[in-house]
Amino acid sequence: MSRVLVVDDEADIRLTLRLILELAGHEILEAADGAEALVMVQQSPDVVLLDIRLPDIDGLDVLRIMKGDPSVAGIPVVCVSAHSSEDTLRRALALGAVAYLGKPFDFAHLRRVVADAAGPADSRCVG
């Protein structure tokens, strides 16, 4: 199964995501802010679940930095946010996110999106 990096400043949200995905067979890495996320992506997770509102660096900036770094640019990123505005969604997808999840998210939908993102490497939408 895949390794998923969960980036969220709320410990209980990380716990929810960890339990939901662990029980689906994924291995979970965690980061509580943008700086930690940029360190953790060096461990080459298969998918990054990235919250947009982070305490130090904006999630979209984390995404931009990742896509500018060839060693991690290929890792699929699913953005997660309580601010599910059209504009944020458009910006996240324009920056190379493969999907966008609004909070609160649906249990089954979350697992499906992560599975799709972590699917065969040749079908990933990265950029």
Next chain:
Amino acid sequence: MSTLSRVLTDVGAVFFIALALASVREYRRGRGRAAAWAAVAFVSLGFVGALGLLPQPDSGVYRSLWWQLAVRILLAVIVAIPYFLYRLAATFHTPSARMRRAMNALTLVVIVAGFLLPRIPAPGDKRPSWLIPYAAIFLVQWTATSAFAAVWLWRAGAGRPTAPRYRMRLLAIGCAAFNVVLLFSSLRPSSNPNNPNHVVQALDLAVAAIFFVGLAPPRFLIDRWRRPEQIAVRAAMTDMVGAVSAFEVGSKLLPHVVSYVGAQGAQLVDGDGEVIASYGVVDNSKDDKDGGTLRFELRSGGALIVWSSTYSLMFGADKIPVLQSFADWADLALGRCAMIARERAFISNAAHELRTPLTALTGFADLLERERHNMAEEQVEACLGAMTRQGRRAKDLVNNLLDMAQIERGTMRFSHEVLQLASVVDESIASVPKPVGRIVEIHVPPDIHVRSDRGRLQQVIVNLVTNAYRYGGPSVVLDATVDAEGDVVLSVRDDGEGVPVGLVPDLFRPFARDPAASGAGSGLGLAICKQITMALGGSIVYDENAPGARFVVTLPEAA
């Protein structure tokens, strides 16, 4: 002279004097180049008209030197009148350089020629032949300058608001009619000064009346002309008050401002000088030498700026006070928009704050419902613990929102009983679970009493202590004193890093929170503290100079 002639002459003279006075009044009211040329033209006309009131001199007088000189000066003034009207029209439409030179030269030639004439014949004398070429160039000058004035005043009225359009067109008609009167009287000169041509006199009166109505129309006529714009303005005001954004206020207001006073353009700016909305030409680069900037301050700090034009100074001067009422309406509408924006931001922030606990709660609930059989006991325990935390967080947030709503509606009730501050502080500290490793020091003398509401005062202290636990260092200190004014000063400080400088100005606003701080705070705690302390007759401030974070609550002491 017949009685009819005398009456016509006298009434005509009075009309022309009234016209001169009206033109001076218009100039004093609006200033500007156009009003100045109008005043010069009509004062000259009034002067010539007033001479009609003088008695006819004896025939001998006509041959005297001073009379000959006076008549030449009078001729120069008469020649200058259509020239002044041409200059008035030229303020609305700049003629070509060649046209300007031709008009100036022609007028100068006719004036100089008047002074070079050998002798001006007395009324009734035989007209000498050398007078014919002078009369010819006189008529050419009059016709050329009057025609220019008539055509360009008429054209300049096009596209203007109704009242100024009618006024400019009446002035244009006046110029044309004035020329017709002159041509008519030249072609049919009266041979007897004691029996002037009644048709010419009547036409003179008509010209004066037309000019007068154009220059200073009676109130009822202006009201009638302005009715379409007034209806449009009322509609705009209604529209503007319904606007929900500052830009919408500007875009609904400015076109009416411009059309109502015939300005070049207008702009609405906010308190920081940032442009909210613009309409028309909003700089002075346009070729309109008399255009000035009129600025109407808004109570909210912004301004309504209007770039006036030559035309608006002459015809819109009396409307300028109306612009202040436009600005007042804009102020009201902008205030309403700001309130709507605050409410929207509040609702959006509240929804966002609720989403985090809801996400955790629904996530854990889904998990337990579907995967309970696959979960280890400690995973279930972790889920239940997180659900309790997030449930409490959601409840606290909703309670805070309800408190804010009650405070803002003014329905929160406060008691004002005499309380021992030390006991309120102890109860507050006891109600907040102390994180491991934190030390709380309390220095509140037992003899300090406040007149306050026990529950609400506890709410304030709990909020401040919770923040200190959440964001501060290991030590929290509460102390209280009575200051020189007899107020009780309670301070809550921690030894953390303090509030970031950038956050301090907005610290007591709803949902103001350090973006770098994560945690379970709703962002409403300090806003509620401020509202409660104010309602209790006190205040709360953040002490920027203290190390760590220090909040100072001032309360009235119980006498």
